[in-house]
Amino acid sequence: MARAALTDFKGVTVALFDDDEAGQQAKLSVVKSLEAIGKEGKVKCLIVGKKNVAGDEIRKIKTSGLVIPFGIEEACGTEAWIHAKTKNWIEERGGELLTLNSHRMDKTQSLIDLIEEKITNVDIRMMVLNKIADFNKGAFAKHVSRQISISQQVPAALGALVDEIAVCFR
Numbered sequence: 475m476a477r478a479a480l481t482d483f484k485g486v487t488v489a490l491f492d493d494d495e496a497g498q499q500a501k502l503s504v505v506k507s508l509e510a511i512g513k514e515g516k517v518k519c520l521i522v523g524k525k526n527v528a529g530d531e532i533r534k535i536k537t538s539g540l541v542i543p544f545g546i547e548e549a550c551g552t553e554a555w556i557h558a559k560t561k562n563w564i565e566e567r568g569g570e571l572l573t574l575n576s577h578r579m580d581k582t583q584s585l586i587d588l589i590e591e592k593i594t595n596v597d598i599r600m601m602v603l604n605k606i607a608d609f610n611k612g613a614f615a616k617h618v619s620r621q622i623s624i625s626q627q628v629p630a631a632l633g634a635l636v637d638e639i640a641v642c643f644r
Contacts, residue, residue, distance in 0.1 A: 494543030551629030563610035
């Protein structure tokens with residue numbers, strides 16, 4: 475936002491936000507702040523997982539009707555998550571998952587029952603039930619970067635996000 479406020483700055487600034495309540499509020503704050511100083515449109519605000527999601531894990535979760543907070547980690551594919559699980563880099567999402575999905579359950583259904591009904595793939599189910607622990611996000615990012623370098627393949631959702639960012643600079 476500071477770059478966008480510079481009077482002589484002509485470049486593009488992109489802000490990337492998680493698809494959760496905090497990300498939505500931060501985006502709104504940036505937009506309102508820029509409007510207040512007459513610089514609306516100077517920052518392109520993107521939300522992880524909102525657009526251009528191919529037939530990947532994010533699409534499968536979203537089409538299931540389940541709601542989870544999407545961050546860049548969820549765009550990194552199940553292979554990275556399986557590795558994270560073997561390294562104990564994940565932790566349960568906790569009560570937020572129940573809060574976000576309780577209206578989808580009937581009176582006799584548990585959250586686990588609902589998730590098992592909606593998500594049949596066990597690796598994607600692991601992503602729904604867990605998140606990358608804050609103190610392990612750096613190691614997770616390094617692993618994903620290394621795997622992309624080795625395989626020369628970018629996970630579909632992450633590639634879509636990169637493409638969405640690239641469009642902002644054209």
